[in-house]
Amino acid sequence: MRLATREAFTGFRKAPLLSTLGILTIAFSLFAFGLFALVALNIRNALRTVEERVEIRAFVADGTSPEAISTAMGDIGSFPEVLRVTYVSPEEGLVRAKKEMSEFSDVFESEFLPGSMDIRLRPGFRDPTTVKAVAERAGTYEFVDDIGYGQEWVENLYKLRTLATFAGLALGAAFALVAVIIIGATIRTAVLARSREIAIMRLVGATDGFVRLPFLIDGFVKGVLGGLLALGMTWFASETISRSMIRTEFFDTRVAVLGVIAGALIGLLGSLFSVGRHLKEV
Amino acid sequence: MIKFQGVGKEYPRTGIALSHITFHVRKGEFVFLTGPSGSGKSTILKLVFMEEKPSHGDVRVSGVSGRGASRREIAKLRRKLGIVFQDFRLLEDRNAEANVAFALEVTDTPKAAIQPRVHRVLAQVGLASKATSFPRELSGGEQQRVAIARALVNDPFILIADEPTGNLDDRATRGIFQLLRDINSTGTAVVMATHDLDLVRRADCRVIELNHGRIVYDSAETPVGAPEPEPGRAPTGDTA
Missing domain, CATH: 3.40.50.300 (P-loop containing nucleotide triphosphate hydrolases)
Structure with missing residues (x-):
């Protein structure tokens, strides 16, 4: 292990330009991925805030007895998906409508709006299917005139989030693949540059694992350095955007560590594929 | 055999x-x-x-x-097996001693055992005094002796x-x-x-x-x- 580590660093020393280039390419690949991940993270955060406002409004017919409403609220409140149910009287509805749509406040009059049961769902139950199912169940009460939950809006919200997640995963996989190929190419050059040494190692009885180890360490170290550099660049980009444009959220420590581990894995995988293939040529 | x-x-x-x-x-x-x-x-x-x-x-x-x-x-x-070639196949950036030691290092020989064995074989091939010389500083015959020492070091x-x-x-x-x-x-x-x-x-x-x-x-x-x-x-x- 000691010799392998020494050999790996000798590789760095012997070809500093190539090694730096390898690290930079991993860093830029991960940086591009990191930027997209940052965008996806912030979109998801924004969506989560919007999602928290998902609400079902069951409008109650005029003249419904408070007992019937109270019983219905108790029933609905016991649904496992439901966080809470609030009754909004016509007066409260008017105040809220004036507040939410202040530009039309002069057209609202007393008793203009019916009373409603506002149903909030638990986190994890705010997807379109659940929202629709709960809305339909709430609509089965005879005194419920109408149900509103912005079906289209909820569905579009979810489509956007799914799209962001899949685009992030697809782009991430593509960038990771590019980084693996690039690391593979730098390792290939290193293997060929050290072909004489490798041939001698084999002649004197070094095992394949032993011959491979320095290159794997090389790829791993390059991956870690590239990952750290990418993390620094992404942080800098995030800070710059936060200061000059809109406030953004950065990855938490766990995700940052995972990013560096991803860099290490990319370096290791690139080395593994490349060494396996090119050692046979030496 | x-x-x-x-x-x-x-x-x-x-x-x-x-x-x-x-x-x-x-x-x-x-x-x-x-x-x-x-x-x-x-x-x-x-x-x-x-x-x-x-x-x-x-x-x-x-x-x-x-x-x-x-x-x-x-x-x-x-x-x-000890293997020797016409073109010596020495590592140019390592001295005679390191070239011979290389054969032991890559086969996981304990560090303490390497030096004495390297010195023994270099003496056996008549190159004890040139242990720190690099291949470019040695004649063809001497380079081949280093290659033979490397071949011999694993007995x-x-x-x-x-x-x-x-x-x-x-x-x-x-x-x-x-x-x-x-x-x-x-x-x-x-x-x-x-x-x-x-x-x-x-x-x-x-x-x-x-x-x-x-x-x-x-x-x-x-x-x-x-x-x-x-x-x-x-x-x-x-x-x-």
């Missing part, structure tokens, strides 16, 4: 390199492989250290079969030498050959491929002569129907 049994070797591009090769090398023997360029000498050596696999027949070296050996078994076998039971004197002048050639004889006298078998007929004539060793990939003469055996070789007979064939 080394057994070739009906060995043939074919390459997809160049065709047949060896055919019907059968011979045995016993412990402590000194064997010359001679023959013209392209006659198959180097291919035989490559089959011995298992860089190549036979297309037909089998090669067994210390019980390891060239047909079925795994890469790991081959690596382990090579630790018990091999067979030393394989492919034209070890091919790049050396007469004086250096005699020195290297004497060194190989000394090594042989300690019980290590030596198989040496060479073009140098004078060297072969002067030595009283077993000679296997190859031509067009076949054994045409083996001083240890008399082929059926062939005339008895005259005492001291030099092998025939173009050795240019």
